[in-house]
Amino acid sequence: xxHLTFPRKFGLVSLLFVWPLVLVLFLLQSEFSSxxxxxxxxxxxxxxxxxxxxxxxxxxxxxxxVHDLTSVPPPLPPELIxxxxxxxxxxxxxxxxxxxxxxxxxxxxxxxxVADDWQKLGKMLANASPNERDELHLTLLRGIQRLIALVGDxxxxxxxxxxxxxxxxxxxxxxxxxxxxxVGRLQIHLRRSLARGPLLSTEDRIEFIRLSELIRANLAxxxxxxxVAFNNNPAQNLKPSLNEDLQSYLQA
Numbered sequence: 205x206x207h208l209t210f211p212r213k214f215g216l217v218s219l220l221f222v223w224p225l226v227l228v229l230f231l232l233q234s235e236f237s238s239x240x241x242x243x244x245x246x247x248x249x250x251x252x253x254x255x256x257x258x259x260x261x262x263x264x265x266x267x268x269x270v271h272d273l274t275s276v277p278p279p280l281p282p283e284l285i286x287x288x289x290x291x292x293x294x295x296x297x298x299x300x301x302x303x304x305x306x307x308x309x310x311x312x313x314x315x316x317x318v319a320d321d322w323q324k325l326g327k328m329l330a331n332a333s334p335n336e337r338d339e340l341h342l343t344l345l346r347g348i349q350r351l352i353a354l355v356g357d358x359x360x361x362x363x364x365x366x367x368x369x370x371x372x373x374x375x376x377x378x379x380x381x382x383x384x385x386x387v388g389r390l391q392i393h394l395r396r397s398l399a400r401g402p403l404l405s406t407e408d409r410i411e412f413i414r415l416s417e418l419i420r421a422n423l424a425x426x427x428x429x430x431x432v433a434f435n436n437n438p439a440q441n442l443k444p445s446l447n448e449d450l451q452s453y454l455q456a
Contacts, residue, residue, distance in 0.1 A: 248305040249359025253376060255301060256355065259294035260348050260381055262287060264388035267341035270329070271395055280330070288326065295322050309358045311351060318347040338392070345385065352381055367436035371429040379426040386422060390415045423454055 306312035
């Protein structure tokens with residue numbers, strides 16, 4: 205993954221979020237007549253996961269951009285301002301979606317917590333210390349990850365009895381968010397380490413190796429899970445649609 209720019213890396217993550225969601229919708233629609241109640245919650249879950257995927261990606265990118273700020277209060281660079289505007293739009297979209305699905309999926313309280321964390325980050329960012337800026341981002345990321353897990357639990361997505369749908373949702377709800385988070389953590393760690401000097405300390409090397417191994421394990425789990433989905437997809441439409449993007453992601 206070190207050979208790609210971060211926009212490219214997150215773009216690959218985005219592709220692997222978006223395509224499975226589209227295909228899961230197709231799979232769900234094909235069974236809709238026999239699984240109306242079960243599938244209706246799955247559809248609500250898919251509707252919620254799209255903006256959740258976007259805000260997760262954008263907050264990770266914001267955390268990386270904020271790490272480069274050295275003064276208090278810092279002049280905010282244009283790319284960071286644009287990223288914060290994106291996040292504001294993501295949160296607004298999530299709140300609109302939650303008004304339609306929150307009662308059914310029981311996400312309203314968690315969504316309110318995410319919105320509060322975002323407001324706190326926006327208000328405190330300029331005058332916070334570097335450590336406080338990072339902690340504000342981490343708090344928001346944890347809230348988003350909890351919301352993703354809650355959507356999976358309450359929408360039946362992770363309970364789907366079909367292997368292809370199950371492993372698609374396992375990737376969307378668990379593996380890909382974890383992978384995006386690990387890439388962001390590794391980038392932050394490298395920037396912090398290099399800021400202390402061109403040579404990595406023993407502790408920095410150990411942490412670099414640890415995060416790298418976690419990323420490798422996550423990639424392997426993502427590959428294996430989606431391979432199970434490909435092999436157990438009666439319509440045989442998953443592999444042709446996803447395999448090229450999956451291979452690009454694994455080789456990045």
